[in-house]
Amino acid sequence: MLPSYLTLAAILFCIGLYGALAKRNAIIVLLSLELMLNAVNLNLVAFSKYGVVPALTGQIFSIFTITVAAAEAAVGVAILIALFRARGTVDVHAFDRMRR
Amino acid sequence: MDMFAKIAWVIPLLPLASFLILTALGRSYRTAGVWIGSIGSLGAFVMSLLVLLERLKPNPVDYSNGFDWITIGDYTLTIGYEVTNLTSLMLVIVTLVGFLVNVYSAGYMKEDERITVFYGYVSLFTFSMLGLVLSDNLLSFYLFWELVGVCSFLLIGFWYARPAAKAAAKKAFIVTRIGDAGLFLAILLLFWYMPEHALGFTMIESVFDNQGGTITEGITTLIALLIFLGAVGKSGQFPLHVWLPDAMEGPTPISALIHAATMVAAGVFLVARTFDIFEASEAAMQTVAYVGAFTAIFAATIALAQNDLKRVLAYSTVSQLGYMMLALGLGSLAGGIFHLFTHAFFKALLFLAAGSVIHAAHTQDVREMGGLGSRMKTTAWTFAIGALALSGIPPLSGFWSKDLILAVALEENLLLFAVALAAAFCTALYMTRLFVLVFLGKPKQAEERTAGAKESPAVMTIPLIVLAALAVAAGFVETPWNGWFGHWLTDGAGEAHGSAIAIVCSVAVGVLGVLAGWAIWGRERGAGEAAATLAGRAPGLVRLAERKYYIDEAYEAVFVRGLRGIGAVLEAFDRYVVGGAVKLAGLAANAAGRLALRLQNGQVQTYSLAAVLGIIVIVLAVIGRRMLS
Amino acid sequence: MFNVDITGELVAFFAFAAIIIGGSVLMISLEKVVHMVISMAAAFLGLAGMYVLLDAEFVAFVQVLIYAGAVSILMIFGIMMTKHGGGDGQPARPLYEALVAVGALCLFGLFFYAIRTTEFPDAAPSAAVAEDNTMAIGELLFSGYIVPFELLSVLLTVAFIGAIALAKKGAD
Numbered sequence: 001m002l003p004s005y006l007t008l009a010a011i012l013f014c015i016g017l018y019g020a021l022a023k024r025n026a027i028i029v030l031l032s033l034e035l036m037l038n039a040v041n042l043n044l045v046a047f048s049k050y051g052v053v054p055a056l057t058g059q060i061f062s063i064f065t066i067t068v069a070a071a072e073a074a075v076g077v078a079i080l081i082a083l084f085r086a087r088g089t090v091d092v093h094a095f096d097r098m099r100r
Numbered sequence: 101m102d103m104f105a106k107i108a109w110v111i112p113l114l115p116l117a118s119f120l121i122l123t124a125l126g127r128s129y130r131t132a133g134v135w136i137g138s139i140g141s142l143g144a145f146v147m148s149l150l151v152l153l154e155r156l157k158p159n160p161v162d163y164s165n166g167f168d169w170i171t172i173g174d175y176t177l178t179i180g181y182e183v184t185n186l187t188s189l190m191l192v193i194v195t196l197v198g199f200l201v202n203v204y205s206a207g208y209m210k211e212d213e214r215i216t217v218f219y220g221y222v223s224l225f226t227f228s229m230l231g232l233v234l235s236d237n238l239l240s241f242y243l244f245w246e247l248v249g250v251c252s253f254l255l256i257g258f259w260y261a262r263p264a265a266k267a268a269a270k271k272a273f274i275v276t277r278i279g280d281a282g283l284f285l286a287i288l289l290l291f292w293y294m295p296e297h298a299l300g301f302t303m304i305e306s307v308f309d310n311q312g313g314t315i316t317e318g319i320t321t322l323i324a325l326l327i328f329l330g331a332v333g334k335s336g337q338f339p340l341h342v343w344l345p346d347a348m349e350g351p352t353p354i355s356a357l358i359h360a361a362t363m364v365a366a367g368v369f370l371v372a373r374t375f376d377i378f379e380a381s382e383a384a385m386q387t388v389a390y391v392g393a394f395t396a397i398f399a400a401t402i403a404l405a406q407n408d409l410k411r412v413l414a415y416s417t418v419s420q421l422g423y424m425m426l427a428l429g430l431g432s433l434a435g436g437i438f439h440l441f442t443h444a445f446f447k448a449l450l451f452l453a454a455g456s457v458i459h460a461a462h463t464q465d466v467r468e469m470g471g472l473g474s475r476m477k478t479t480a481w482t483f484a485i486g487a488l489a490l491s492g493i494p495p496l497s498g499f500w501s502k503d504l505i506l507a508v509a510l511e512e513n514l515l516l517f518a519v520a521l522a523a524a525f526c527t528a529l530y531m532t533r534l535f536v537l538v539f540l541g542k543p544k545q546a547e548e549r550t551a552g553a554k555e556s557p558a559v560m561t562i563p564l565i566v567l568a569a570l571a572v573a574a575g576f577v578e579t580p581w582n583g584w585f586g587h588w589l590t591d592g593a594g595e596a597h598g599s600a601i602a603i604v605c606s607v608a609v610g611v612l613g614v615l616a617g618w619a620i621w622g623r624e625r626g627a628g629e630a631a632a633t634l635a636g637r638a639p640g641l642v643r644l645a646e647r648k649y650y651i652d653e654a655y656e657a658v659f660v661r662g663l664r665g666i667g668a669v670l671e672a673f674d675r676y677v678v679g680g681a682v683k684l685a686g687l688a689a690n691a692a693g694r695l696a697l698r699l700q701n702g703q704v705q706t707y708s709l710a711a712v713l714g715i716i717v718i719v720l721a722v723i724g725r726r727m728l729s
Numbered sequence: 730m731f732n733v734d735i736t737g738e739l740v741a742f743f744a745f746a747a748i749i750i751g752g753s754v755l756m757i758s759l760e761k762v763v764h765m766v767i768s769m770a771a772a773f774l775g776l777a778g779m780y781v782l783l784d785a786e787f788v789a790f791v792q793v794l795i796y797a798g799a800v801s802i803l804m805i806f807g808i809m810m811t812k813h814g815g816g817d818g819q820p821a822r823p824l825y826e827a828l829v830a831v832g833a834l835c836l837f838g839l840f841f842y843a844i845r846t847t848e849f850p851d852a853a854p855s856a857a858v859a860e861d862n863t864m865a866i867g868e869l870l871f872s873g874y875i876v877p878f879e880l881l882s883v884l885l886t887v888a889f890i891g892a893i894a895l896a897k898k899g900a901d
Binding site: 021028038048070080 | 772
């Protein structure tokens with residue numbers, strides 16, 4: 001069963017990657033990032049059950065990841081709101097200060 | 101014991117210190133420049149004299165010292181100095197003439213606003229020349245050799261606002277460069293063939309001294325000829341003599357110091373220093389002798405027809421250098437160096453006296469001069485002494501050295517003896533002409549210009565008197581009855597000479613030349629008239645000599661035009677092929693830049709995409725390699 | 730893989746996988762932002778089901794609480810506090826998006842290749858994992874992983890304060 005889970009995670013990861021790179025709405029980009037993190041979590045939990053040495057470590061790791069992701073989402077949305085106040089938009093195209 | 105020889109390394113450093121101080125001072129300290137330059141050269145002169153006096157003791161031992169300069173693998177390059185009889189003599193000549201020229205320039209260059217720069221250059225030159233003389237190996241010799249070339253370039257082009265001076269400086273540099281290339285090739289060959297790649301003069305001497313050594317005769321001849329090519333360039337021998345007369349565009353003290361007494365003698369010195377290589381090759385010796393003899397007669401005839409005071413002296417220098425080469429080529433080291441020694445004094449004297457005349461008359465054309473003898477008594481008398489010494493009238497120094505060379509030529513080769521005699525006759529002839537035209541007769545200039553012609557200040561005349569005394573006395577170190585000089589110089593191998601025929605011939609041609617000159621140009625006749633008479637009798641010959649045998653024109657036609665043609669082709673190649681490639685590269689870089697600029701759009705997403713694509717490429721490459729292997 | 734027996738686990742796997750992929754694809758392709766977030770929440774719930782299937786009930790619980798609950802709500806709040814001119818519809822740069830799609834597909838190809846070629850040794854699911862393991866996770870968290878756990882609590886506090894500070898800055 002393990003390859004099926006891993007394939008599913010790969011699909012999720014790639015969809016998330018596409019969303020993160022191609023979408024112009026910053027909120028959707030954030031959501032895509034969450035999707036990628038979830039793909040990683042799925043892998044961790046799958047290995048926790050079907051890995052060579054089944055152990056609870058994978059699950060604990062995924063819990064940590066979820067916690068970090070939650071913190072990241074909170075800070076990300078806060079940054080978004082601050083950016084929106086400064087620029088009046090959430091279109092990532094508007095954020096090109098790195099060019100200068 | 102060898103106390104002064106041990107500290108001989110200080111001698112070049114004194115002028116170097118003057119040069120550095122003068123360069124640091126800048127242009128504003130005019131009198132300071134004169135003092136610093138003169139004191140530096142005086143110090144060097146005193147020390148050289150002490151070294152020479154020490155060498156005069158019986159059986160002096162050559163002293164050399166040095167340190168490792170560069171170590172490459174097993175090979176160590178040393179740099180050092182060596183004191184021998186020859187080098188100590190050269191030291192004294194260089195520093196003495198250098199000091200006198202320094203003093204003289206205080207008067208001659210007084211009005212020039214760049215006098216401090218001038219003294220700096222002269223000090224630099226003195227440093228390089230002394231370094232050249234003291235070098236104990238060919239490589240450092242070559243470095244200083246190039247350095248004196250640079251100084252010569254700087255000083256010929258000292259008045260760079262004049263187009264002629266600029267052109268002359270360039271010409272001197274480029275023409276001597278041909279010779280320098282020869283010398284460099286010779287050094288490379290020596291490096292290649294010498295045991296342990298040694299370049300020291302002592303090593304060269306010991307290797308070439310015993311015949312049938314490690315180096316074959318063909319290579320020896322090749323090396324000797326290449327060295328001689330360097331000497332030809334520096335000493336203005338035919339066919340590379342063309343730069344020396346043009347070098348007279350520089351200030352006259354420079355002509356005396358560099359282009360008469362010291363630097364041009366460096367070629368002779370080089371041959372003398374590597375004499376063992378030449379002695380090992382018969383063909384090379386022959387070449388040296390014939391080139392020297394040809395140059396002697398060739399330049400002497402040109403000097404007959406020139407009208408520029410300094411150019412006559414310049415061709416005379418070329419001719420006398422030819423004499424030195426002739427002596428060396430005939431195997432007489434003492435003869436060549438003895439003539440170098442005496443020539444340094446009387447030619448420097450002649451140039452400085454000519455400078456005094458030019459200073460007063462504001463022209464260099466002898467046809468515009470005349471009657472200056474009564475106004476400039478000191479200059480006239482000293483010039484006369486120099487001219488008689490050059491003409492070989494006994495008992496002045498030029499007679500003894502020329503006589504020595506003639507005696508050697510008589511023994512070795514009658515043809516060369518005849519050529520040398522003819523050259524000596526021409527020498528006496530043109531010197532008489534010069535003296536008569538400049539100092540005797542009636543003034544030919546307009547009144548207001550001659551009115552200013554008066555004797556030069558003491559600072560200029562005293563060096564003249566000193567040099568005149570030397571020109572009289574210097575010859576007595578070597579007479580047909582007393583071979584002390586040759587004995588001292590060649591370390592025992594004194595050359596037996598003293599042929600009565602040679603003496604008689606030598607005196608005869610000298611006196612004949614003077615008398616003939618007097619007959620043609622003297623007797624209160626106008627110079628123009630005399631020249632017209634001569635030109636009327638042999639118009640073609642005079643014209644040929646006046647145009648310097650069309651050598652410059654021939655070079656212009658053959659080398660300069662040819663090189664220009666090649667240059668044009670190369671320029672076209674450069675412009676269209678190389679330039680096109682360069683432009684293409686520029687355009688490609690530009691296009692790449694535009695592409696990169698589009699990538700650099702400030703969007704985090706684009707950057708991340710680039711990262712993702714990069715990772716994919718890397719992973720694919722790794723997989724591909726693993727699959728292939 | 731295709732000759733395996735159709736078990737209950739397999740059916741449930743495919744059902745959840747359909748929900749997850751469907752949700753995420755909808756998230757990418759929908760027009761309105763709120764719809765996107767809701768489809769995303771569906772995908773999160775599907776993932777929670779997947780965790781149950783993998784005997785990770787506690788993780789599934791956390792997933793529902795944090796992702797389907799907190800993060801989705803947070804995103805909706807974010808959407809409410811910013812303006813969306815509905816301008817995500819027209820692809821202003823088709824070449825770029827095609828390139829991203831190619832990149833993502835290539836990456837998936839690599840992943841798939843890696844998964845296919847790797848030999849996964851079968852290991853019998855151990856009893857410790859298969860049991861109700863919430864208690865075990867709790868014990869592990871407070872014994873072996875106490876340091877990272879505490880660090881996480883610090884991180885959460887910092888993120889919490891930072892988020893407030895960032896969001897509040899321009900407000901007054």
